[in-house]
Amino acid sequence: MQVGNLSKIIASSVLVAFLTACSSTGETTDASASTQASQVAAEAAALAEAQALKDAQAQAAAQAQVEAQAQAQADANAAQQAANDAAAQVLAQQQQAQDAAKALAHVIYFDFDQSTIKAEFRTALNGHAAYLSQNPSARIVLEGHADERGTREYNIALGERRGNAVSRYLVVQGVSVDAIEVVSFGEERPVNAGHDSASLAENRRVEVRYINY
Amino acid sequence: MRVNKMIQLPQRAPKTMSISVFSAAVFSLLLSFSAWSQSLVIEITQGVDNPVPIAVVPFQWSGVNALNEDVAQVIDADLERSGQFKSLKRSLMLSFPYQKDDVYYRDWQYLATEYLVIGQVLPTSTGGYQVDYQLFDVQRQDAIAGGRFSGGKNDLRALGHSVSDAVYEALTGLKGAFRTRIAYVAADKKVNPSYYKLLVADADGYNAKEILKSSQPIMSPSWSRDATKLAYVSFETNRPAIYVQDITTGQRERIKSFKGINGAPAWSPDGGKLAMVLSKDGNAEIYVLDLTSKRLTRVTKHYGIDTEPAWSVDGKHILFTSDRGGKPQIYQVTLDSGWVERLTFEGDYNARGSLTHDGRFLVLVSRHDDQFHIAVQDLQRGTMSLLTQTSLDESPSVAPNGSMVIYSTQVGGRDILAAVSIDGKVKFNIPANEGVVREPAWSPYLN
16 A cells, blocks of 8 residues: 555656656657656656655654554553463462462360370461461461360460460471461360360360461 | 348337338338349358357347348348358347347347347438447357447448458457458350450459450459459450459559460569569560569569469468479469479369468369369468369469358359358358359458
């Protein structure tokens, strides 16, 4: 299309130059006049061609600029899209990790007057440790609890000892101390109001509570 | 139930009591029952084998309006609750003397009464009351003691308790602790919203007053020496902190809220310091806070649990529970030197020790056959004896005269308060009519 326009411009310029040359020589048909006319026409044609080229160049440049801009925009859009896609993927991964952390056991149980972490809870704690070390802004509270047997303030200390045992386990796995707070409620907040040994066992626990993920 | 304890009005009304005053008295009594709905009810479950027979005659009232309290009934209940006295029913009394000249010893000898209490209530010019009493030895036909107490218009029960204290002291040689209070924690998880409350009641369970209500646990009330303030632990911020609250004005102050444990506050005998447990330095340790200078001094230093501080009578030592030997036992630290010695050796769980006013007996929680009992160790003889046979007994608190220990136990799966004499012979239960009650703290003598 651009080339077509240009050839039209050149063709019309040549025609104009030829007609001009003809008119300036009148009805004369001698060779010198004819030569002169064709020279003028050639000059005019050359001039027109140069002008046309210049115009074409300018237009091409403008066009190129528009094209470049469009390309840049397209590139930027693509980059944005890619970034968005990546972020979404990270978010999805994060959500997945968070969901995985949420799916882990959040309650660790203990024997009477004991704060030893039993082997069966290591998998869950390892999972929490992995999540916490990969998500440095995540924060947890370890709530220590005891059953109703024994004295209340001793049980507060016992609940804290259990919380500290879990905290130490996580820190050894690479979790920052700053991500963990231990709060003991002793025997004051039982989850099971029963007094049989199964109920008591449910109350001797540390609850892993996420403040933020 | 409280209603069952409605007093029996004298069958032979004193001369000055008109019929209209009589019915007004019944009416005001009925009114006062509603105010008792939160009170504790005392059920005596065990007394001494041969309680001393005593008669407390209805006190004469010479005022115009009916009294809303029966002073003689208050005294009667106090003496019965000690387990050491058996009071004579009013319906069996042959006369209602209120002054010495009207006492016919022969009547009381006939009823096998050994001691007789009579008295009268008089209005004071300031709108309060004056209570005069006299105590007689029926066998010897002689007055043993007598006196006068006065107070404001709401002090009638308190004046009755003062008479009980005086009578008890005259007959036992031990200062009475009837005019004292108990602080305790109540909780109800079955209501919505569930709650924790800190309450203060008279030692006989009357006049229960709410000090604090929270959706989070409240623990470890401890009385100031002048019985005007309570230190306690509240989790109202989702973390434990120690507060001190004036029980009259309600004004309170947060004393300590370090990271970790802030627990087990215990007022020193001189009233100027507060022992407490903090875990800010790693694990549960005993500290002493000077309430004037605000200086905090660390007392124990051990990787084991150190908790439940209790002061010696002279304020130079602190008893505490520690599992530094593997299992919880009671230890004592000398504050000047830091010297620690172990006090309990019998059994593998001894905790929450405190001393009687004379420093002779160590009252504690002790586990035997997997059951937690209240026990007492004679520090002179080194012998330990169990005061209770129930399980899950905890939080013993000794009356300021060392006669009784109030504690919490479980009956039918519910926490209730109970009391036992230091010799284990007298027991009574103090069930609440709602929720559970626990962690009783017996106040010092009231000023």
